[in-house]
Amino acid sequence: MSEALPQKRLRIKFAKENALRYIGHLDLHHIWQRSIRRAGLPLIYSQGFHPQPKIQIASALPLGFSSRAEFVDIWISPEAEYSVEGLQKNLPEGIKVSSIEEVDLRAPALQTQGDYAEYEVTILDEIPADELDLKLASLMDAESLPREKKKKKRGKVRTFDLRTLILDLHRLPLDGENERIYMRFTAREGATGRPDMILKEMEIPIEAARVERTALVFKA
Amino acid sequence: MLTPNQIEARLERVLLTVQKPGRYVGGEYNAIHKNWDTIQTKVALLFPDIYDLGISNVGLKILYDQINQRDDALAERAYLPWLDFEDVMRENEIPLYALESKNPLANFDIIGITIPYETLYTNTLNALDLAGLPLKSADRGEEHPLIIAGGHTGTNPEPMHAFIDAYVVGEGEEVIHDIVEEVARSKSANESRAALLFALAQIPGVYVPSLYEVEYQDDGTVAATKPKVEGVPSRIMKRIVAKLPPPPTNFIVPNIKSVHNRATVEVMRGCTRGCRFCHAGFTTRPVRERSVEEVLDAAEKSIASTGYEELSFLSLSSSDYTGIAELVEAVNERFPDEKLSVSLPSLRIESVSLDLMEGLKKRRSAGFTLAPEAATERMRRIINKFITDEQLLTTAREIYERGWTTIKLYFMIGHPSETLEDVEAIVDLSQKVLKEGRRAIGGRAKLNLSVGTFAPKPQTPFQWVSVDTFEQINAKQDLLKKKLGRGIRLSWTEPEDTMIESFLSRGDRRLSDVILSAWKNGAKFDAWGDQRRYETWMNAFAEHDLDPTFYTHRPRRVDEIFPWEHISTAVHKKFIFRDYQQSLEGKIRVDCREQCFACGILPQFNDLRRENPGKGWMCPEVKPKKIRKMKDLSMETL
Ligand code: SF4
Numbered sequence: 001m002s003e004a005l006p007q008k009r010l011r012i013k014f015a016k017e018n019a020l021r022y023i024g025h026l027d028l029h030h031i032w033q034r035s036i037r038r039a040g041l042p043l044i045y046s047q048g049f050h051p052q053p054k055i056q057i058a059s060a061l062p063l064g065f066s067s068r069a070e071f072v073d074i075w076i077s078p079e080a081e082y083s084v085e086g087l088q089k090n091l092p093e094g095i096k097v098s099s100i101e102e103v104d105l106r107a108p109a110l111q112t113q114g115d116y117a118e119y120e121v122t123i124l125d126e127i128p129a130d131e132l133d134l135k136l137a138s139l140m141d142a143e144s145l146p147r148e149k150k151k152k153k154r155g156k157v158r159t160f161d162l163r164t165l166i167l168d169l170h171r172l173p174l175d176g177e178n179e180r181i182y183m184r185f186t187a188r189e190g191a192t193g194r195p196d197m198i199l200k201e202m203e204i205p206i207e208a209a210r211v212e213r214t215a216l217v218f219k220a
Numbered sequence: 221m222l223t224p225n226q227i228e229a230r231l232e233r234v235l236l237t238v239q240k241p242g243r244y245v246g247g248e249y250n251a252i253h254k255n256w257d258t259i260q261t262k263v264a265l266l267f268p269d270i271y272d273l274g275i276s277n278v279g280l281k282i283l284y285d286q287i288n289q290r291d292d293a294l295a296e297r298a299y300l301p302w303l304d305f306e307d308v309m310r311e312n313e314i315p316l317y318a319l320e321s322k323n324p325l326a327n328f329d330i331i332g333i334t335i336p337y338e339t340l341y342t343n344t345l346n347a348l349d350l351a352g353l354p355l356k357s358a359d360r361g362e363e364h365p366l367i368i369a370g371g372h373t374g375t376n377p378e379p380m381h382a383f384i385d386a387y388v389v390g391e392g393e394e395v396i397h398d399i400v401e402e403v404a405r406s407k408s409a410n411e412s413r414a415a416l417l418f419a420l421a422q423i424p425g426v427y428v429p430s431l432y433e434v435e436y437q438d439d440g441t442v443a444a445t446k447p448k449v450e451g452v453p454s455r456i457m458k459r460i461v462a463k464l465p466p467p468p469t470n471f472i473v474p475n476i477k478s479v480h481n482r483a484t485v486e487v488m489r490g491c492t493r494g495c496r497f498c499h500a501g502f503t504t505r506p507v508r509e510r511s512v513e514e515v516l517d518a519a520e521k522s523i524a525s526t527g528y529e530e531l532s533f534l535s536l537s538s539s540d541y542t543g544i545a546e547l548v549e550a551v552n553e554r555f556p557d558e559k560l561s562v563s564l565p566s567l568r569i570e571s572v573s574l575d576l577m578e579g580l581k582k583r584r585s586a587g588f589t590l591a592p593e594a595a596t597e598r599m600r601r602i603i604n605k606f607i608t609d610e611q612l613l614t615t616a617r618e619i620y621e622r623g624w625t626t627i628k629l630y631f632m633i634g635h636p637s638e639t640l641e642d643v644e645a646i647v648d649l650s651q652k653v654l655k656e657g658r659r660a661i662g663g664r665a666k667l668n669l670s671v672g673t674f675a676p677k678p679q680t681p682f683q684w685v686s687v688d689t690f691e692q693i694n695a696k697q698d699l700l701k702k703k704l705g706r707g708i709r710l711s712w713t714e715p716e717d718t719m720i721e722s723f724l725s726r727g728d729r730r731l732s733d734v735i736l737s738a739w740k741n742g743a744k745f746d747a748w749g750d751q752r753r754y755e756t757w758m759n760a761f762a763e764h765d766l767d768p769t770f771y772t773h774r775p776r777r778v779d780e781i782f783p784w785e786h787i788s789t790a791v792h793k794k795f796i797f798r799d800y801q802q803s804l805e806g807k808i809r810v811d812c813r814e815q816c817f818a819c820g821i822l823p824q825f826n827d828l829r830r831e832n833p834g835k836g837w838m839c840p841e842v843k844p845k846k847i848r849k850m851k852d853l854s855m856e857t858l
Pocket of ligand 1: 492505506507812813815816817818819820821822838839840
């Protein structure tokens with residue numbers, strides 16, 4: 001068991017922005033791997049035929065979203081010294097580290113710990129405020145919003161209630177030219193809401209919006 | 221013209237509608253962002269294919285490094301969009317832009333395009349078009365960037381003569397500085413474009429096609445290529461660097477998956493083997509090596525600066541690198557981290573290669589590739605790549621015995637005078653190799669067989685021969701497919717691809733019209749099998765009353781003047797011709813490390829050799845000039 005190796009676990013909070021918005025989850029994994037190597041932090045590898053570095057990213061951010069609240073857990077040798085600056089200068093410019101903290105080795109996987117997430121969505125095309133309010137209110141007021149979702153594998157269709165994933169939706173006060181929406185969704189395993197679901201309801205294509213995750217809150 | 225901000229705003233609205241938008245946004249680690257407003261000379265380096273391929277191009281990495289070392293110049297990068305994004309760019313009027321500053325390419329002083337192979341010609345036109353620039357050199361003026369090209373196609377730049385302002389022949393490391401300086405000087409002197417081009421033509425290794433003209437014979441072959449104006453060289457000698465400069469180590473690390481995503485160190489340039497089909501072998505002489513120490517230092521630096529888990533030592537023939545054994549040993553000492561995998565391309569077919577690979581085995585080096593190229597003794601003599609069946613089988617057996625389960629064999633069909641028997645021998649030999657594997661490790665033994673088709677290249681001993689016809693290629697490939705039997709995986713080159721490569725590589729100036737028509741009618745990404753449009757090419761030939769077989773299937777007269785006659789790789793035509801004749805006689809020419817054959821390199825570059833005595837060059841030493849003078853002096857004083 002790899003747990004037998006002496007190691008420590010670091011939780012890094014970071015922002016993902018600019019060019020990195022367009023980089024997917026799997027590629028981000030490689031970026032972390034190389035950045036950590038560049039920073040000279042010895043990663044712990046899983047045991048087995050294809051040893052993999054132990055890196056866990058909290059929750060996959062859809063392509064095109066930026067975020068101020070991403071988390072990654074990494075396992076490194078216990079004696080390795082680290083710092084925010086040391087790591088930062090080895091990262092591509094679209095990743096900004098805000099904090100590093102040591103967490104218990106036995107703490108559950110990040111992916112299972114999400115509770116809810118907050119987003120700020122900027123609508124790039126012009127849209128009247130009252131129309132926006134109306135749409136958001138109709139979603140908030142609905143009893144339930146049964147929707148279908150195709151599973152990636154085998155194209156099976158699953159139904160789910162979008163309404164249960166929504167915690168809050170409201171228009172933000174105007175600041176600049178574009179309208180902005182605050183969105184809060186559950187972010188639990190198997191029950192994760194995302195802004196693109198709402199955009200779809202409003203018939204706004206994803207490329208006509210700028211989405212930023214502003215917070216990812218873990219279970220207490 | 222759009223500003224970088226305007227381009228970024230448009231990009232934001234479209235990037236999520238295309239595949240892999242990460243290709244189009246830059247932001248990679250080690251990318252260099254300089255101040256656009258204060259820097260005098262701006263160079264956009266373009267690889268005319270998609271990002272996923274271009275990002276690993278070593279030539280551009282070197283130039284990026286060289287230019288950005290200067291305080292007065294900056295280099296940024298651009299690649300071609302894939303088809304989906306090209307449509308989006310055209311629809312939204314987004315010009316081709318550089319990834320670092322998002323400036324449109326048209327805003328740069330120089331666009332430097334690397335064209336390592338001919339099937340990038342249509343892509344090059346597409347790139348210029350997407351940049352909003354006139355395609356033809358003659359239609360561009362002071363307000364446009366200077367378009368320079370380089371890479372292996374520089375040994376016959378004629379098919380692209382109408383589009384490229386200046387073609388670099390040979391190695392780019394030094395000449396790029398001369399060009400940057402000349403452009404800067406010309407810009408501050410407010411010179412005309414014509415004056416700049418004339419000045420560029422004075423730089424050794426720079427060919428300015430518009431300053432030359434071609435006369436043809438009645439039979440359509442070239443009579444002469446001559447300067448149109450006085451004061452430019454009648455012959456353009458390739459440029460080389462006397463000593464390989466320190467290799468770049470701060471490689472840009474792409475944010476997305478790409479081809480050959482790894483750290484590389486070029487250990488040696490050139491090759492002394494003299495395989496007669498090999499363009500690189502004849503055009504990249506002399507052999508120059510880096511010291512083991514320098515290679516290791518560069519490897520260490522590049523791994524530290526990139527975080528790569530994979531390291532590859534580049535050369536045309538790893539086995540021939542003098543310090544190869546020492547290098548492999550030292551790699552294991554210097555990089556105790558077993559996660560680092562190391563690859564050595566192009567190993568010779570002999571057991572020494574196995575020892576080398578064995579040394580790197582715990583580094584998960586992938587399968588084993590052997591390239592006998594031909595399967596009969598007659599063919600091997602013709603192409604001057606001589607190994608025996610015995611050597612191949614022994615090496616293969618050892619490979620399987622030592623624990624590799626897969627061997628990849630590389631052969632070529634279409635060598636001059638090849639018959640179906642020679643091709644059948646490929647089948648026999650491959651089956652024998654697999655049998656060795658079965659004997660050693662049973663059913664786990666695998667053999668992948670890759671059979672390319674030979675396309676004759678300019679500036680090589682086979683520049684006189686014709687490429688196989690469709691019928692010949694089909695017959696040979698059919699035989700392979702039919703006879704090979706189970707257990708061997710075969711891959712081959714589609715004959716259309718070979719034809720396109722052939723007429724482009726030995727084409728003359730008239731091909732410019734053909735390339736332009738083909739591109740206008742939709743040809744691009746010719747190197748991507750599924751994008752190739754052979755019909756479009758044939759129509760383009762017809763449109764200009766040209767016959768493609770004139771370029772592909774016509775054996776050249778021995779006294780023929782080639783379209784590339786005025787471009788010199790320093791290797792004498794006489795030498796190449798003698799080599800061709802020896803080939804017809806089945807005569808082998810040994811590695812010129814054993815014996816110098818006076819190919820032309822030394823007389824041409826004797827000063828450079830003299831300045832760099834010792835082991836760096838594989839050509840013999842030349843006597844220092846001074847000694848002779850001293851002798852003379854002492855004679856006088858006597
Ligand atoms: S000059 Fe002699 S040693 Fe040098 S490349 Fe030519 S044949 Fe080989």
